[in-house]
Amino acid sequence: MFEELRIAEPIKYALSKAVSEKKISHAYLFYGGDEQTVEKVAWAFAAGCVCTSEQPPCGVCAHCRKAAQKAHADIIVLRSDEASIKISHIRQMQYEISLMPYEAEKKVYIVYQADSMQKPAQNSLLKLLEEPNEYAIIILLAQSKSGFYPTVLSRCQVYDFGPAAMDVHTRQLTVSFFESILQGDMKDSLAKSATLAGEDLDQVTKCIVSFLRDALLYQKQQGNVSTLLINSENEKLIHKIARRYGGEQIQKTLDFIFDSRLSTSTNSQLFMQAVYCLLSAR
Ligand SMILES: [Zn+2]
Secondary structure, eight states: OOTTSOSOHHHHHHHHHHHHTTOOOSEEEEESSOHHHHHHHHHHHHHHHHOOSSSSSOSSSHHHHHHHTTOOTTEEEEOOSSSSOOHHHHHHHHHHHTSOOSSSSOEEEEETTGGGOOHHHHHHHHHHHHSOOSSEEEEEEESOSTTSOHHHHHTSEEEEOOSOOOOHHHHHHHHHHHHHHHTTOHHHHHHHHHHHHTSOHHHHHHHHHHHHHHHHHHHHTTTOOGGGOTTGGGHHHHHHHHHHSOHHHHHHHHHHHHHHHHOTTOOHHHHHHHHHHHHHOO
């Protein structure tokens, strides 16, 4: 299962070795790289942790099949609906980890956007990492490791998947789209939304979502977030977006984007026009 993934060979080797020799650590941090690829790595690794065959992950046993469908009872996802992972999320995880696995020998937690974790949540996570139990494995997924406490990092096996693969060209277009909306230039913003609609929609939504997510974080932390931002080099723009929109308007836009991404029949021009409307509403 690792073979087909386009990641660095040393990482492939280390992760395969860990599962095949059953020398699995209690905590991992996977950061950087292409988000979707790293997510696949996390799931393949989680499958390897619960797989019972000689060569995990075998891809064919009941555990692997359930993992492939993201339906294994002992592979649990932690993903915050809000801008960041809070202490309450970690407490919930702590409680669930205290329960024995249901069907496998291990219980794996995959924590998405772990770098959005605030300090109290990290302290709580640290306690969890300091007192590991024999069956729990935590995989933290993040864009960067700079927002984590060194004490948290020291308890994790850290894997760097390389620079985040956000397309530079799309990102530039997204920046000028936001700037145009913020300046209130309707004609120009519509033209830019049409240009974005002609690009790879997956990349475009990834960029827009990352800016909105940064703005939400900025609002909640009152600006004290540079190390947590995905688009830290565009901090000024993030600041402007955070000032212009209420949290509710950003959330509404994010909800719309996620709902549209689920449907395969999305018309990219209409989609971008709708995003424009949501962002230009006062
Ligand atoms: Zn298997």
